[in-house]
Amino acid sequence: MSRTLAILKPDCTGRKLIGQVLARIESAGFKILATKMVRMTGETAGQFYAVHRERPFYGELVEFMSSGTAVPVVLEKENAVSAFRNLIGATDPAEADAGTIRRDFAESKQNNIVHGSDSDENAAIEISFFFSEKEIVENGRV
Numbered sequence: 001m002s003r004t005l006a007i008l009k010p011d012c013t014g015r016k017l018i019g020q021v022l023a024r025i026e027s028a029g030f031k032i033l034a035t036k037m038v039r040m041t042g043e044t045a046g047q048f049y050a051v052h053r054e055r056p057f058y059g060e061l062v063e064f065m066s067s068g069t070a071v072p073v074v075l076e077k078e079n080a081v082s083a084f085r086n087l088i089g090a091t092d093p094a095e096a097d098a099g100t101i102r103r104d105f106a107e108s109k110q111n112n113i114v115h116g117s118d119s120d121e122n123a124a125i126e127i128s129f130f131f132s133e134k135e136i137v138e139n140g141r142v
Protein backbone atom coordinates (compact mmCIF):
# COMPACT_ATOMS: atom_id res chain seq x y z
CA MET A 1 0.00 0.00 0.00
CA SER A 2 1.14 3.53 -0.68
CA ARG A 3 -0.19 7.03 -0.26
CA THR A 4 -0.86 10.06 -2.40
CA LEU A 5 -2.17 13.56 -1.75
CA ALA A 6 -5.26 14.81 -3.54
CA ILE A 7 -6.52 18.38 -3.27
CA LEU A 8 -10.08 19.15 -4.26
CA LYS A 9 -9.54 22.65 -5.64
CA PRO A 10 -11.63 25.80 -5.15
CA ASP A 11 -13.54 25.15 -8.41
CA CYS A 12 -14.58 21.74 -7.02
CA THR A 13 -15.77 23.12 -3.67
CA GLY A 14 -17.35 26.23 -5.26
CA ARG A 15 -19.38 24.10 -7.66
CA LYS A 16 -20.49 21.82 -4.77
CA LEU A 17 -18.79 18.77 -6.25
CA ILE A 18 -16.96 17.57 -3.12
CA GLY A 19 -19.34 14.66 -2.54
CA GLN A 20 -19.38 13.52 -6.16
CA VAL A 21 -15.61 13.65 -6.51
CA LEU A 22 -14.96 11.84 -3.21
CA ALA A 23 -17.52 9.19 -4.26
CA ARG A 24 -15.60 8.61 -7.50
CA ILE A 25 -12.35 8.33 -5.55
CA GLU A 26 -13.80 5.81 -3.08
CA SER A 27 -15.50 3.81 -5.86
CA ALA A 28 -12.10 3.48 -7.53
CA GLY A 29 -10.82 1.65 -4.44
CA PHE A 30 -8.96 4.40 -2.60
CA LYS A 31 -9.17 4.58 1.18
CA ILE A 32 -9.47 8.08 2.63
CA LEU A 33 -6.95 8.27 5.49
CA ALA A 34 -7.38 11.97 6.34
CA THR A 35 -9.08 15.08 5.08
CA LYS A 36 -9.82 18.67 6.11
CA MET A 37 -11.04 21.93 4.65
CA VAL A 38 -8.57 24.78 4.22
CA ARG A 39 -8.59 28.29 2.85
CA MET A 40 -5.04 28.86 1.65
CA THR A 41 -3.42 32.26 1.70
CA GLY A 42 -1.51 33.31 -1.39
CA GLU A 43 1.67 32.62 0.56
CA THR A 44 0.62 29.05 1.42
CA ALA A 45 -0.52 28.29 -2.14
CA GLY A 46 2.72 29.79 -3.45
CA GLN A 47 4.76 27.52 -1.18
CA PHE A 48 2.75 24.44 -2.15
CA TYR A 49 3.31 25.11 -5.86
CA ALA A 50 6.85 26.52 -5.50
CA VAL A 51 8.12 23.97 -8.03
CA HIS A 52 6.09 25.85 -10.68
CA ARG A 53 7.27 29.37 -9.72
CA GLU A 54 9.06 29.97 -13.03
CA ARG A 55 6.03 28.93 -15.10
CA PRO A 56 3.95 31.63 -16.82
CA PHE A 57 0.78 30.38 -15.10
CA TYR A 58 2.21 30.47 -11.56
CA GLY A 59 0.66 33.79 -10.49
CA GLU A 60 -2.80 32.84 -11.69
CA LEU A 61 -2.48 29.37 -10.20
CA VAL A 62 -1.63 30.84 -6.78
CA GLU A 63 -4.53 33.28 -7.06
CA PHE A 64 -6.93 30.48 -8.02
CA MET A 65 -5.80 28.09 -5.29
CA SER A 66 -6.22 30.82 -2.66
CA SER A 67 -9.57 32.03 -4.03
CA GLY A 68 -11.76 29.63 -2.03
CA THR A 69 -11.97 26.49 0.04
CA ALA A 70 -9.75 23.55 -0.83
CA VAL A 71 -9.94 20.00 0.51
CA PRO A 72 -6.63 18.14 0.85
CA VAL A 73 -7.15 14.39 1.16
CA VAL A 74 -4.64 11.65 2.05
CA LEU A 75 -5.40 8.54 -0.01
CA GLU A 76 -4.17 4.97 0.26
CA LYS A 77 -4.12 2.27 -2.42
CA GLU A 78 -1.63 0.01 -4.14
CA ASN A 79 0.52 2.24 -6.38
CA ALA A 80 -1.54 5.18 -5.14
CA VAL A 81 0.31 7.92 -7.08
CA SER A 82 -0.07 6.38 -10.53
CA ALA A 83 -3.53 4.90 -9.81
CA PHE A 84 -4.77 8.34 -8.78
CA ARG A 85 -3.26 10.09 -11.77
CA ASN A 86 -5.01 7.56 -14.01
CA LEU A 87 -8.29 8.25 -12.22
CA ILE A 88 -8.07 12.04 -12.60
CA GLY A 89 -6.69 12.17 -16.16
CA ALA A 90 -4.50 14.72 -17.94
CA THR A 91 -4.03 18.29 -16.63
CA ASP A 92 -5.97 19.64 -19.61
CA PRO A 93 -9.52 18.21 -19.43
CA ALA A 94 -9.73 18.33 -23.24
CA GLU A 95 -6.88 15.80 -23.33
CA ALA A 96 -8.10 13.68 -20.41
CA ASP A 97 -9.37 10.17 -21.17
CA ALA A 98 -13.10 9.44 -21.11
CA GLY A 99 -14.28 8.43 -17.66
CA THR A 100 -11.64 10.42 -15.78
CA ILE A 101 -12.60 12.95 -13.13
CA ARG A 102 -11.09 15.90 -15.01
CA ARG A 103 -12.73 14.91 -18.29
CA ASP A 104 -16.10 14.70 -16.57
CA PHE A 105 -15.90 17.78 -14.32
CA ALA A 106 -13.01 20.15 -15.16
CA GLU A 107 -13.44 23.40 -17.09
CA SER A 108 -9.85 24.29 -18.02
CA LYS A 109 -6.17 23.48 -17.50
CA GLN A 110 -6.15 25.68 -14.43
CA ASN A 111 -9.64 24.98 -13.10
CA ASN A 112 -9.13 21.25 -13.25
CA ILE A 113 -11.00 20.19 -10.09
CA VAL A 114 -8.31 18.12 -8.41
CA HIS A 115 -4.58 17.87 -7.78
CA GLY A 116 -2.67 14.60 -7.47
CA SER A 117 0.95 14.09 -6.37
CA ASP A 118 3.32 13.14 -9.21
CA SER A 119 5.73 10.81 -7.35
CA ASP A 120 5.99 8.90 -4.07
CA GLU A 121 8.62 11.35 -2.89
CA ASN A 122 6.42 14.38 -3.62
CA ALA A 123 3.40 12.61 -2.12
CA ALA A 124 5.23 12.35 1.22
CA ILE A 125 6.26 16.02 1.04
CA GLU A 126 2.76 17.18 0.05
CA ILE A 127 1.01 15.06 2.71
CA SER A 128 3.23 16.55 5.42
CA PHE A 129 2.49 20.05 4.03
CA PHE A 130 -1.13 19.69 5.20
CA PHE A 131 -1.21 16.88 7.78
CA SER A 132 0.68 15.69 10.84
CA GLU A 133 1.06 11.90 11.17
CA LYS A 134 -1.34 12.13 14.13
CA GLU A 135 -4.11 13.33 11.82
CA ILE A 136 -3.85 10.22 9.65
CA VAL A 137 -6.37 7.68 10.96
CA GLU A 138 -4.09 4.68 11.27
CA ASN A 139 -1.83 6.60 13.62
CA GLY A 140 -3.88 9.08 15.59
CA ARG A 141 -6.67 8.50 18.10
CA VAL A 142 -8.65 11.33 19.60
Ligand code: CMP
Nearest residue numbers: 052057061091109110111112114115116
Ligand atom coordinates in the same frame (compact mmCIF):
# COMPACT_ATOMS: atom_id res chain seq x y z
P1 CMP B 1 -1.96 20.36 -10.66
O1 CMP B 1 -1.98 18.91 -10.92
O2 CMP B 1 -2.48 20.84 -9.36
O3 CMP B 1 -0.45 20.88 -10.81
C1 CMP B 1 -0.12 22.19 -11.22
C2 CMP B 1 -1.32 22.98 -11.64
O4 CMP B 1 -1.03 24.09 -12.45
C3 CMP B 1 -2.21 22.11 -12.52
O5 CMP B 1 -2.80 21.08 -11.79
C4 CMP B 1 -3.12 23.17 -13.10
O6 CMP B 1 -4.13 23.59 -12.19
C5 CMP B 1 -2.15 24.32 -13.30
N1 CMP B 1 -1.63 24.35 -14.68
C6 CMP B 1 -0.80 23.47 -15.26
N2 CMP B 1 -0.54 23.83 -16.54
C7 CMP B 1 -1.24 24.96 -16.76
C8 CMP B 1 -1.39 25.81 -17.88
N3 CMP B 1 -0.75 25.57 -19.02
N4 CMP B 1 -2.18 26.90 -17.74
C9 CMP B 1 -2.80 27.14 -16.57
N5 CMP B 1 -2.70 26.36 -15.47
C10 CMP B 1 -1.94 25.28 -15.57
